[in-house]
Amino acid sequence: MRFGIIGCGTIAQIMHIPNVVEIPDAELAAICDPAENVIEALGERYNVPPERRYTEAQQLIDESDIDAVIITTPMQTHADIVETTLESGLDTLVEKPLAVRPADARQLATVAEQSDATAMVAYNRRFELAYERLADELTDVEQIDSITDYAVDADFSKSLPDIYDLVEPELSDSFIERSTERRRRQCKQAIETDDDDLAAAYDFQLExxxxDVNALRGLFGDVASIEHVDFVRDGYFATAHLVFDGGERCVLQTGDSNRHWHEQFLRIDTPDRMLSLEFDHPFVKYNSASLSIRSGTEETVDCQYSPTREESFKRELERFIACSRDGAAVPTPISEACADVELIASLFAHGRE
Known part of the structure; x- marks a missing residue:
């Protein structure tokens, strides 16, 4: 399966491009990025011919002989590019979030429904072996007392240069200013505000x-109601109370920090057990999630599920290829990702109220 990569930034360089190269059923056929130094360096690194290195997405779509694309451009560009690739019949794997504005996400959901191409959103957490194990464990649970989802980011920029040989883009100031303004404008429109600080908080929280929102959706379905939202630090830290269609109640805590460590976990409490799914540094390859289960009413039994190091991004790509070839149901469809964007925008509406 011949792939084109549109957007060759951090996550593409760390995960997507190496995975395409390593998977036997995939071939890196073309790359695209507005920074010429990036496509030149990566083209040489991965033996992509000069005529298959592009600075415009439309050029890659029109000129390269490919079967599928992986889109890892900034989120404010997703709507336009995904609509074009799907209308061109290209199987499309797009990084999350699907779009900045809920209206754009709904438009993409319509386009995906009408297209014969496979359309999937790259929620790699859903492909962690420990996440799948948690889903299996929950089939035996009759009652859930509470759900806690906690995610506080560290400053990943401090560690990445020491781990990976990343090619940093050389872009003009005017290009960066136009891109930044487009992103800021979309964030304001998404939550209907003129407040720069609130739009910046939405920008962070959406990405x-x-x-977390999609991981919860995969386990418990749609959110029926938002009971309460509390924002602090100008929106960069939030606590939300969600109720799912099945009646399960969740406390979602999310924030940004200057800490050196990343902390992200999903805890589920039942009358006789506690299940805790813990994620580690999201940019370190083969850094699998782990599942802890503590159970017992007469005695306490602890179980730790730490799967063999498998890369969730690679498992995600393998599933995408299988869906494209076999026509199997997509596990993380655009319709779900659309609902995720709508929900996160709704959190800000509730927070203002």
Whole structure:
């Protein structure tokens, strides 16, 4: 399966490009990024011919002989690019979040429904072996007392240069200013505000908690209601109380920090057991999630499930290829990702109220 990569930034360099190269059923056929130094360096690194290195997404779509694309551009560009790739019949794997504005996400959901191409959103957490094990464990649970989802980011920029040989983009100031303004404008429109600080908080939270919102959706379905939202630090830390369709209640805590460590976990309490799914540094390859289960009413039994180091991004890509070839149901469809964007925008509406 011949892939084109649109957007060759951090996550593409760490995860997506190496995975395409390593998986036998995939081939890196073309790359695209507005920074010429990036496509030149990565083209040489991965033997992509010069004629298959592009600075415009439309050029790659029109000129390269590919079967599928992986879109890892900034989120404010997703709507336009995904609509074009799906209308061109290209199987499309797009990084989360699907879009900045709920209206754009709904438009993409319509386009995906009408397209014959496979469309999938890259929620890699859903492909962690420990997450799948948690889903299996929950089939035996009759009652859930509470759900706690906690995610506080560290400053990942401090550690990444010491781990990976990343090619940093060389872009003009005018290009960066236009891109930043487009992103800021979309964030304001998404939550209907003129407040720069609130729009910046939405920008962070959308990219940050879309992982958690979708992981919860995969286990418990849709959110029926938002009971309460409390924002502090100008929106960069939040606590939300969610109720799912099945009646399960969840406390969602999300924030940004200057800490050196990343902390993210999903805890489920039942009358006779506690299940805790813990995620580690999201940018370190083969850094699998783990599942802890403590159970017992007469005596306490602890079980730790730490799967063999498998890369969730790679398992995600393998599933995408299988869906494209076999027509199997997509596990993380655009319709779900659309609902995630709508929910996160709704958190800000509730917070203002």
């Amino acid at each position: 940050h908690i879309c992982h």
